[in-house]
Amino acid sequence: MSRVQGTESFSFNHTMLRIKDPKKSLKFYQEIIGMELLDKHSGGDFTLYFLAFPQKGDENLSAEEKAKNRFNREGILELTHNHGTEDDPNFKGYANGNEDPGRGFGHIAISVDDVEKTCERFEQMGVRFKKRPSDGKMRHIAFILDEDNYWIEVVPKKMSL
C-alpha cells in the first residue's frame, strides 16, 4: 500500500504509561520482559524511561546511537515516573484502564514464539497472571500484570484466530 500523502514518514514510535516505582518497573521490564533501557530523561520532578526489545542490526550500535535511534523506530515503551509516588502512603496507584471509572486503554502486548513456555518462565519468576493460558476459552493467549497492574497480553507470533 502506498502511504497517505503527508504521512509518508510516520512511525508508531511509542506508548507511554505512568509508573509508581521505577526500581520495580525497570527490574520487571528489563529482567522479566527482556526489554533494554535505551534512554532516560529527567525533567525536574519527573523522569522518563525509554525501553524496547533489541532489534536486528542493533548489535553494532553504541548506547548513544541506540538512544538517538529511539525516535526512528517502533515498539518503544515510555515509562513516566512522577517523583515521590514510590514512597507516598497517600498515592493510590494508577488506573490500569480496565476498570470503571478509568476504562479506556486496555493493554500492551508482546508476541512470542511459544506462549506455554513463556508463561512457565513467568510462573517461575513469580509474575502475577490475569489469565493463564489454561483459564477460560482462549487457550492460546495469556495476560500477565506488571508492577502497576497494567495488563500485558502474551500472544503467539503464529496466530490462527
Place this chain on the structure above:
Amino acid sequence: MSRVQGTESFSFNHTMLRIKDPKKSLKFYQEIIGMELLDKHSGGDFTLYFLAFPQKGDENLSAEEKAKNRFNREGILELTHNHGTEDDPNFKGYANGNEDPGRGFGHIAISVDDVEKTCERFEQMGVRFKKRPSDGKMRHIAFILDEDNYWIEVVPKKMSL
C-alpha cells in the same frame, strides 16, 4: 545487547485502546494518521481492528499475508469496539488516562520527519490539538486528540533533548 534468556523471540506487538465509534476512529487513523487496516476480528458483541503503518517490504504482501504478519511485527494499534457505544446516549465515553480518576496510560506517539509541516496538515484537516508546537516550552513537539480524546504525541525523528 544479547537478549535475556527466555525472551529471545519477544516483540512489543501492539497497544490496545477502546473506541466509541469505529466509523469515526477508522476514518481518523486511516485518513489523517495514515495507518493501514491490517485485520479485523469479530467476537460477538465486540470487534477488534488492527492498524499499523506500512513497513518496508510490505508492498509485495497480499492483504491476507499482511493480516497474518500482524503478530510478527511491532507498532500495531488495536482498537476495540464494544458494540452499541456509538449510539448509546448514556455512554459517557472512555477515560483517556490523563485525568483523575483514571490517570495511568498517557499517550501513543508517532514520530515524523517534520513536526511543523505535519501539524499544518493536521490543522487543515480539522484535527483537534491538545498542544500545538507553538504552545508552551516544548516547541519541537505537539499533542493532538483522536476521536476518543486519547492523546497522540507528534515527535521529530531527529530529536535533540
